[in-house]
Amino acid sequence: MRLAACSHRSSSVLLWLLVIVFGVQPGLASWFNISAVLDTVSNAAKSSLKFAKNNGYCALTECCNEVHVRFDIQELRTALESSLYGQHIARQVIVNAIGGHLGNIEQSEKPLVMSLHGLPGTGKNFVAEHITRALYKRGAASNFVHKFLGRIHFPLESEVKKYKVALVEHIKVAVAKCPNALFIFDEVEKMPPGLFDSIVALLDNHAYTKALDFRKAIFIFLSNVAGPEIAVRLKSLVDSGVWRDETKLHHFESTLEIASYNLVGGLYKSELIESHVVDHFVPFLPLELRHVEQCIRTEYRKFTDQKMSDQMLSDIVKEAITFDDTGLYSNTGCKRVSKKVEAYYYGELRKQQKQEL
Incomplete structure (x- = not known):
């Protein structure tokens, strides 16, 4: 009853404000849809604040908004089609995976997690660089891009417990600043085993709390692990009569998952693989x-x-x-x-x- 009375009094106050401020006749004021007026005023205020922020503070510094977080999937597709050589599987899988994630980002149930594997020089870092350019106005220099190098950030296996705690905290702080953050882990084969066990919960389905939502983020792991296995598998397929350009993701994905889990490196016996939170294991084929x-x-x-x-x-x-x-x-x-x-x-x-x- 109190709420109803309060709502009635608020509507009455707004009605008389219309009468006083806009010179609306009392008889006509009763025709106004108060809820619609409130919605209009609220939306106008939000639009004004957004415009002021985008053209004021956010014109001078990077903000987590559509001006600086671009989601230009067409730019990524064009760059990979024109400059990524010999990687028809990676090109298709990565563009479709990121495009699908961004296209459904408001309903996303988990972060996008991709693990890119191949010999050195096959294009893994090249692709990661172009992903940053497609997603952020400032590219790799964006404050929302977080790149970790195995030999720089996690050099000592004896310090893995400390690294695990620090990594979780870093990701939480980053997502709090911008839910659309990108995390790139390069040289995964140089990282200590068990490092990523601490972040499995952040990469799983429904990864969010009242304060933090990880579901809009993207995590990319780059590794030379399984490079030789990819080459052996490709040669076997070609010898059996399958053209290189006809090979598909399913020809390699299980090979990558098994090799990553069993070979020394950051994914060795990792809960990341056991929990199946990696959405795509992407092969980078050896170059001819x-x-x-x-x-x-x-x-x-x-x-x-x-x-x-x-x-x-x-x-x-x-x-x-x-x-x-x-x-x-x-x-x-x-x-x-x-x-x-x-x-x-x-x-x-x-x-x-x-x-x-």
Whole structure:
């Protein structure tokens, strides 16, 4: 009864405010839908505050809003289609996984968790970099991107208990500042076993409390673990008559999960795998000569518009690539390409300058 009386008095007060402020006649004021007026005023106030924040404080510093958190999945798709070589599975899985997560983010039941595996130089960090650019205006420099390096942040196995506590606290603070945070763990194979057991509850379904909601976040693990196993599996498939570009995620996913769980590193015997909170184990296939040549040409175009000669390409290939025992796959992928091209181009430039003197 008290609530009803209070509500009635509030409506009466608003009605007479309309009469006084806007000069509405008492007889006409009774026609006003008070609830609708309240909603309109409330929405207008919220819009005004949002506009003021976006064009005031948030114009000067990074905020967790649509201005700085962009969700540009088309940019990610375009970048990976044009510049990620030899990784048709990774490209499709990652774009669809992130696109699906962002498209359903308000109803998301858990954070998106992906574990990327492959030999060095196959594109794992390249993809992670482009994800930051697609999601945040400031890219990797965003305060909402949190990257951890195995040998830098978690170097000592004897300190794993301390690392576990610190990691949970870091994630909580980060999500409190921006629920749309991105966490990247690089060199997972260099991290101490058991490190991630402490964050399983944060990555599971319905991971939220009254104060914190982890379900909008994205967690990405980058690892060289299972790189050789991927190469062996790919060769087996090709030998059986499956074209490289016809291979699918299901050909590799169980291999990655088993290898990650049983090989030394941050995921060794991890509750992260036992609890099945990793949504996608993504294989990065070993690169062939043709893929590394594409990387070389792309790097060369950063220095000049001139076409790279076949001789120049051949010279750089000899310096940049070593092959595995089969002779099919590069041991280092495109990892050494940028510096090899850089040095080669500088050397050619020096030759031209001497010839002109």
